[in-house]
Amino acid sequence: MKKQTALSALTMSALAIPNVTDAAVAPDKKTLSLRYTQYKEAPMPQERVQAVSGSSTGRYDIDILQFRFLTPIQNKYSLDTSVSYETMSGASAYGSSVNADGQTEVHMSGASIEESRLDASLQGTRYFKEGTLGSSVAISTENDYESMALGVSGSLELYQKHTTLLSSLSVSHDELSPTDADLYQGARLEADGENKRSFSLYQGLSQVLDKFSTLQIGMGYTHLSGYLSDPYRTRDDRPDSREQSTLSLQYRYYLRSFGGMALHWDYRYYQDDWGILANTISSSVWKDVEVSGLHLTLAPNVRYHWQHAADFYSVDASSNSELYSSDYRLSAYGAVSVGIDLQYHHQDTSFTLSLSQYVSDEDWGATGSQDTETPALVDFTTFSLGVDYHF
Amino acid sequence: MHAGVHEFRAMGSPCSFHVFHENEEKLNKAIALAQQEVIRLEKKYSRFLNDSVLSDINNQAGIQSVQVDSETAGLLNYAALCFEQSDALFDITSGVFRRVWDFKSTRLPEQSAVNEVLQYVGYEKINWNGNSIFLPTHMEIDLGGVVKEYAADCARQVFLENEIHHGLVNLGGDIAVLGEKPDLSPWYVGVRNPQQPQQAIVDIPLTQGAIATSGYYERYMLVDGERYCHIINPMTGWPVRYCATVSVVSPSCLVSGSLATIAMLKQNEAVTWLEEQGAVFFLQNHEAQHFGSFC
Numbered sequence: 001m002k003k004q005t006a007l008s009a010l011t012m013s014a015l016a017i018p019n020v021t022d023a024a025v026a027p028d029k030k031t032l033s034l035r036y037t038q039y040k041e042a043p044m045p046q047e048r049v050q051a052v053s054g055s056s057t058g059r060y061d062i063d064i065l066q067f068r069f070l071t072p073i074q075n076k077y078s079l080d081t082s083v084s085y086e087t088m089s090g091a092s093a094y095g096s097s098v099n100a101d102g103q104t105e106v107h108m109s110g111a112s113i114e115e116s117r118l119d120a121s122l123q124g125t126r127y128f129k130e131g132t133l134g135s136s137v138a139i140s141t142e143n144d145y146e147s148m149a150l151g152v153s154g155s156l157e158l159y160q161k162h163t164t165l166l167s168s169l170s171v172s173h174d175e176l177s178p179t180d181a182d183l184y185q186g187a188r189l190e191a192d193g194e195n196k197r198s199f200s201l202y203q204g205l206s207q208v209l210d211k212f213s214t215l216q217i218g219m220g221y222t223h224l225s226g227y228l229s230d231p232y233r234t235r236d237d238r239p240d241s242r243e244q245s246t247l248s249l250q251y252r253y254y255l256r257s258f259g260g261m262a263l264h265w266d267y268r269y270y271q272d273d274w275g276i277l278a279n280t281i282s283s284s285v286w287k288d289v290e291v292s293g294l295h296l297t298l299a300p301n302v303r304y305h306w307q308h309a310a311d312f313y314s315v316d317a318s319s320n321s322e323l324y325s326s327d328y329r330l331s332a333y334g335a336v337s338v339g340i341d342l343q344y345h346h347q348d349t350s351f352t353l354s355l356s357q358y359v360s361d362e363d364w365g366a367t368g369s370q371d372t373e374t375p376a377l378v379d380f381t382t383f384s385l386g387v388d389y390h391f
Numbered sequence: 392m393h394a395g396v397h398e399f400r401a402m403g404s405p406c407s408f409h410v411f412h413e414n415e416e417k418l419n420k421a422i423a424l425a426q427q428e429v430i431r432l433e434k435k436y437s438r439f440l441n442d443s444v445l446s447d448i449n450n451q452a453g454i455q456s457v458q459v460d461s462e463t464a465g466l467l468n469y470a471a472l473c474f475e476q477s478d479a480l481f482d483i484t485s486g487v488f489r490r491v492w493d494f495k496s497t498r499l500p501e502q503s504a505v506n507e508v509l510q511y512v513g514y515e516k517i518n519w520n521g522n523s524i525f526l527p528t529h530m531e532i533d534l535g536g537v538v539k540e541y542a543a544d545c546a547r548q549v550f551l552e553n554e555i556h557h558g559l560v561n562l563g564g565d566i567a568v569l570g571e572k573p574d575l576s577p578w579y580v581g582v583r584n585p586q587q588p589q590q591a592i593v594d595i596p597l598t599q600g601a602i603a604t605s606g607y608y609e610r611y612m613l614v615d616g617e618r619y620c621h622i623i624n625p626m627t628g629w630p631v632r633y634c635a636t637v638s639v640v641s642p643s644c645l646v647s648g649s650l651a652t653i654a655m656l657k658q659n660e661a662v663t664w665l666e667e668q669g670a671v672f673f674l675q676n677h678e679a680q681h682f683g684s685f686c
Contacts, residue, residue, distance in 0.1 A: 005669055011642060011643060013468060014541075014544070017468075295525055297456075
């Protein structure tokens with residue numbers, strides 16, 4: 001085969017230089033990524049656990065292996081494939097109640113659960129002069145759960161790329177088939193074959209403010225309906241629909257002092273019709289450093305989240321209200337996580353190491369704290385190691 | 392049909408636009424926009440302005456990587472391909488030879504000084520991942536070898552977008568043609584005689600595309616009757632010989648310029664290499680022999 005001449009190779013490359021007035025560019029390289037993540041929940045305080053058998057205070061450990069392949073097609077399209085496999089083991093809380101001393105405690109499933117989940121997704125994007133148009137499909141399967149989601153998204157670049165409008169829409173359909181439904185009967189049997197559906201919309205606007213900063217504002221809306229309770233909890237009766245709204249701000253600033261670094265500030269406001277109202281603030285600093293000849297990027301980050309409880313959250317199992325849940329995720333609490341990302345680039349390969357520690361407490365909510373205790377709150381650490389290869 | 396001839400100085404060279412349109416107002420507006428585009432690129436990639444994108448990159452050498460915008464990324468990808476296609480001769484890190492080669496003097500540098508600088512040359516030593524670029528300490532990049540040609544292509548694009556279809560853009564001898572003259576005759580672009588730069592040795596007719604020229608008469612010094620030109624072989628640190636002038640015609644001024652420079656760097660393999668590329672060119676070597684499509 002005749003070798004491509006420098007004339008034709010350079011002509012193609014010259015045509016690919018985007019003049020400032022041009023828009024979104026399709027990736028020009030293939031990327032292969034592999035990532036391993038370990039999620040480990042800290043044991044619960046012994047005095048607040050009531051295990052059914054044995055005295056397991058250990059909670060969930062999750063191992064996740066992700067594979068991703070992104071490839072350009074004919075300069076105008078890209079195809080992004082990802083597959084992830086998760087294995088979960090440990091015990092989970094199936095309820096909380098008040099003990100004889102008046103203190104709340106958690107009921108843990110003594111038997112260790114061993115489960116696995118497989119997720120796969122495919123996203124295609126078409127690149128136009130003024131923006132992008134994409135569609136995606138995702139499936140997720142585990143022994144007691146099947147989920148399928150479809151989405152479309154688009155971006156439109158205006159005013160010489162200084163303003164970008166973003167929009168996306170997605171729907172999902174999940175089907176439940178709780179394990180041991182025949183053995184435990186009750187909610188598990190009732191949930192068997194039930195499904196849940198979601199519909200989500202997002203509208204965003206990204207604006208380049210000046211040479212050193214950008215701001216993105218977004219509004220999201222999600223409607224969930226179907227079987228939204230947790231069939232594994234001894235008692236869990238949630239409404240069969242949920243409306244969620246979010247408002248998010250992302251600010252990026254490049255600071256030229258101290259040899260230059262990028263600052264990221266994110267804020268998210270969340271509200272739903274179950275009575276939950278949540279605020280999340282996060283911040284990170286991206287800084288390139290050279291350590292004994294190695295060129296690294298360091299990104300320490302911190303995040304604070306606090307929320308008000310759902311109207312029907314309670315740990316009083318004797319409550320006879322129609323709606324009831326003692327799931328800690330619906331309680332009032334505050335959580336802080338701190339972490340660090342470390343990247344190392346060598347030619348076409350980059351390596352990423354991430355570590356983070358998450359701690360939560362029922363007294364850390366900045367507003368909306370309440371008397372109800374939340375004994376089941378989790379603390380966890382995550383560790384992640386990834387490699388990306390561009391070719 | 393109104394004729395607009397606009398002369399100005401940019402990128403260290405005399406520049407001119409020769410353009411035609413029925414509407415004088417439209418013509419003047421397009422000329423102003425095209426000049427603005429050239430000035431924009433001059434500022435963005437100037438070695439001399441400390442706030443240019445290029446200086447941002449060079450100032451961070453040995454300190455940290457610098458994220459670049461998509462246009463700069465496109466030019467860096469293009470420069471990477473030039474390096475590859477020229478078997479490592481076309482090298483944007485070669486600018487540091489300035490530290491030892493002073494063409495205003497008539498003195499040759501010491502070999503030890505050339506060797507000292509050679510260690511800071513080599514595109515393969517820089518880290519470019521498509522988004523951000525990292526230069527080792529003491530290294531720098533210079534896009535002087537591509538920006539003037541690229542600017543000629545961009546200025547032509549501005550005219551075409553403003554519905555000007557007859558004319559040419561000339562940035563210091565790098566020429567991009569918008570279309571034939573209003574009487575439909577071609578533009579004749581003269582290639583300078585390397586021995587007598589005020590005279591043309593050949594006139595090349597063009598109705599479209601672009602032509603760029605690289606020659607040993609542009610910047611040089613004579614030492615003991617030997618000519619040392621400003622195009623330096625990144626492998627040896629010494630100026631190239633063999634080609635006196637090379638002009639290449641292609642659809643893009645950027646591509647024409649790179650092929651002409653690579654041919655200079657290929658020295659006595661230049662003619663064979665240009666022929667292998669299927670390039671349309673004119674080449675005169677140091678013995679005043681002519682090669683290419685216009686002989």
